Amino acid sequence: MEKIRIGIAGYGNLGKGVEMAIRQNEDMELVGVFTRRDPASVTLATKGVPVYKLEDAKEYKNQIDVMILCGGSATDLPQQTPELAQYFNVIDSFDTHANIPAHFAAVDAACKANGTLGIISVGWDPGLFSLNRIYAESILPNGKTYTFWGKGVSQGHSDAIRRVAGVKRGIQYTVPVDEAMDQVRSGKQPELTTRQKHTRECFVVAEEGADLAQIEESIKTMKNYFDEYNTTVHFISEEEFDAVHNKMPHGGFVMRSGMTGEGEQTHQMIEYSLKLESNPEFTSSVLIAYARAAMKMKKEGCVGCKTVFDVAPSYLSPLSGEELRAHLL
Amino acid sequence: MEKIRIGIAGYGNLGKGVEMAIRQNEDMELVGVFTRRDPASVTLATKGVPVYKLEDAKEYKNQIDVMILCGGSATDLPQQTPELAQYFNVIDSFDTHANIPAHFAAVDAACKANGTLGIISVGWDPGLFSLNRIYAESILPNGKTYTFWGKGVSQGHSDAIRRVAGVKRGIQYTVPVDEAMDQVRSGKQPELTTRQKHTRECFVVAEEGADLAQIEESIKTMKNYFDEYNTTVHFISEEEFDAVHNKMPHGGFVMRSGMTGEGEQTHQMIEYSLKLESNPEFTSSVLIAYARAAMKMKKEGCVGCKTVFDVAPSYLSPLSGEELRAHLL
Numbered sequence: 001m002e003k004i005r006i007g008i009a010g011y012g013n014l015g016k017g018v019e020m021a022i023r024q025n026e027d028m029e030l031v032g033v034f035t036r037r038d039p040a041s042v043t044l045a046t047k048g049v050p051v052y053k054l055e056d057a058k059e060y061k062n063q064i065d066v067m068i069l070c071g072g073s074a075t076d077l078p079q080q081t082p083e084l085a086q087y088f089n090v091i092d093s094f095d096t097h098a099n100i101p102a103h104f105a106a107v108d109a110a111c112k113a114n115g116t117l118g119i120i121s122v123g124w125d126p127g128l129f130s131l132n133r134i135y136a137e138s139i140l141p142n143g144k145t146y147t148f149w150g151k152g153v154s155q156g157h158s159d160a161i162r163r164v165a166g167v168k169r170g171i172q173y174t175v176p177v178d179e180a181m182d183q184v185r186s187g188k189q190p191e192l193t194t195r196q197k198h199t200r201e202c203f204v205v206a207e208e209g210a211d212l213a214q215i216e217e218s219i220k221t222m223k224n225y226f227d228e229y230n231t232t233v234h235f236i237s238e239e240e241f242d243a244v245h246n247k248m249p250h251g252g253f254v255m256r257s258g259m260t261g262e263g264e265q266t267h268q269m270i271e272y273s274l275k276l277e278s279n280p281e282f283t284s285s286v287l288i289a290y291a292r293a294a295m296k297m298k299k300e301g302c303v304g305c306k307t308v309f310d311v312a313p314s315y316l317s318p319l320s321g322e323e324l325r326a327h328l329l
Numbered sequence: 330m331e332k333i334r335i336g337i338a339g340y341g342n343l344g345k346g347v348e349m350a351i352r353q354n355e356d357m358e359l360v361g362v363f364t365r366r367d368p369a370s371v372t373l374a375t376k377g378v379p380v381y382k383l384e385d386a387k388e389y390k391n392q393i394d395v396m397i398l399c400g401g402s403a404t405d406l407p408q409q410t411p412e413l414a415q416y417f418n419v420i421d422s423f424d425t426h427a428n429i430p431a432h433f434a435a436v437d438a439a440c441k442a443n444g445t446l447g448i449i450s451v452g453w454d455p456g457l458f459s460l461n462r463i464y465a466e467s468i469l470p471n472g473k474t475y476t477f478w479g480k481g482v483s484q485g486h487s488d489a490i491r492r493v494a495g496v497k498r499g500i501q502y503t504v505p506v507d508e509a510m511d512q513v514r515s516g517k518q519p520e521l522t523t524r525q526k527h528t529r530e531c532f533v534v535a536e537e538g539a540d541l542a543q544i545e546e547s548i549k550t551m552k553n554y555f556d557e558y559n560t561t562v563h564f565i566s567e568e569e570f571d572a573v574h575n576k577m578p579h580g581g582f583v584m585r586s587g588m589t590g591e592g593e594q595t596h597q598m599i600e601y602s603l604k605l606e607s608n609p610e611f612t613s614s615v616l617i618a619y620a621r622a623a624m625k626m627k628k629e630g631c632v633g634c635k636t637v638f639d640v641a642p643s644y645l646s647p648l649s650g651e652e653l654r655a656h657l658l
Contacts, residue, residue, distance in 0.1 A: 267606045273600045324638050
């Protein structure tokens with residue numbers, strides 16, 4: 001079997017996750033990691049795989065089938081994905097929802113000009129949650145969709161806590177409110193405010209001598225991050241922080257409550273949920289499945305920018321159509 | 330907007346459900362119902378829509394974009410879907426898992442010989458549950474998938490009860506075992522026997538003077554239907570039967586428990602569930618969404634037999650690619 005040759009651009013948590021996910025897929029091989037750091041300073045978990053300078057990536061154009069971009073959505077991907085799409089089929093996990101149309105246009109232009117294929121915004125939200133929204137809304141047009149996130153670590157909110165004066169270490173968990181989810185499950189189609197859907201739980205290690213009441217107040221009243229939520233702040237020791245809060249769990253729920261039948265009186269409920277011990281490792285696993293899809297679609301002549309909405313599920317699987325129909329349908 | 334012209338072949342619970350689902354989708358219209366009964370004896374809920382003899386269907390070849398087959402999988406669909414695929418793009422809900430490959434081949438041959446498109450085995454299992462199996466297994470290759478059904482009415486098991494001597498009315502609910510589901514959710518990847526996964530709950534109205542102990546024994550020991558399950562039999566009055574057991578609820582769960590990361594030690598859990606007050610109405614709603622997809626794919630030149638695995642999610646939605654990316658991604 002000829003393996004799908006994968007390149008990784010960016011070797012943080014996500015890049016390492018992709019490296020691990022490749023090991024779980026026999027039809028793939030990692031051929032190189034590209035970094036903005038000094039390649040000599042980067043040690044991979046996989047022996048024998050070279051590390052290159054990101055700026056030299058184009059020289060490896062013919063050795064890589066799909067380049068998986070593992071940078072951040074704020075500044076890395078808007079620049080890197082269109083740039084690398086000139087030379088490679090690309091996959092990214094761009095997750096700034098509001099900027100997806102612009103990012104799509106930039107990647108689409110680069111792909112079409114160079115005969116490559118890109119699949120953007122791959123992961124779980126955007127990604128698997130988006131898929132569940134489109135399936136559920138297409139099937140139950142009369143209904144209401146709810147997305148709940150958590151329990152999980154929000155990187156953005158954790159960063160915000162750490163900017164508060166007197167905070168040495170900090171982490172924030174987004175927690176979906178059980179009562180709100182139960183209301184949705186009951187078929188009531190409630191209108192839920194931001195405060196009713198999620199709470200925010202913060203764990204903080206304070207600097208010695210810091211004013212704890214002031215820290216708590218600064219966090220709870222922070223605009224755009226915490227002021228619209230019921231927030232709790234726990235002060236803990238650095239030992240406890242390191243022992244308990246060293247993982248990146250996440251997850252969430254997509255629910256659609258719909259009505260069908262004569263007079264639209266019949267309740268129908270669709271629910272999808274993820275419970276992830278590691279957010280970056282799971283996102284990496286999704287990226288890898290879509291890398292396989294990109295390879296298959298490209299072979300059929302597909303070019304331009306795509307999203308998870310445009311990819312038929314069969315492309316994600318290493319199994320043949322016959323095998324899928326016999327065993328998974 | 331030019332509407333998608335739908336025909337319905339077979340007007341039982343599923344056919345009526347499709348009729349209702351069409352009303353919820355502005356881009357569709359019902360142009361005719363085809364029946365093996367005397368058309369004059371069939372009264373539709375929708376005024377002004379004609380009822381035709383099924384055998385005359387081919388005369389309406391140019392008036393219908395997609396024919397939705399609403400017959401049973403045992404004898405109707407294996408004959409009707411390939412037959413009607415000679416003249417129409419077709420959608421069916423063929424659900425005899427073991428016979429899907431043969432059915433696929435028959436429909437594929439008819440479609441390819443006549444330049445039509447067919448999508449078979451559309452519904453929730455096979456259908457949405459199959460989609461969740463393929464997505465989850467493609468993303469988490471190291472893991473185990475579990476499907477639980479219920480709580481819901483099994484038509485086959487209800488029929489089996491009604492064949493027992495002394496049974497006047499009977500209905501059977503398949504019930505997933507909470508403890509088994511919780512074990513799966515815990516990430517343990519248990520091996521579960523048939524008995525551990527589901528129980529069967531029967532409600533029976535006995536004939537006057539019937540031997541209740543004998544009925545209960547006959548049901549509980551019935552081979553292939555009940556002998557491998559923990560089964561309970563409740564004898565109730567006909568009044569209670571009519572008042573309480575007059576619906577066709579169903580649903581179920583698809584779960585995948587997988588491991589990722591270095592050493593494959595990280596638990597990742599994907600869960601999908603349906604809670605349906607009406608099984609036929611929900612299945613109808615899925616059929617309608619795939620009728621839209623069939624129409625779009627056919628316009629792009631696609632012919633032959635397909636399954637839900639081959640259909641990109643965007644085809645199911647009435648929204649444009651731009652709208653989907655802006656609002657659902």
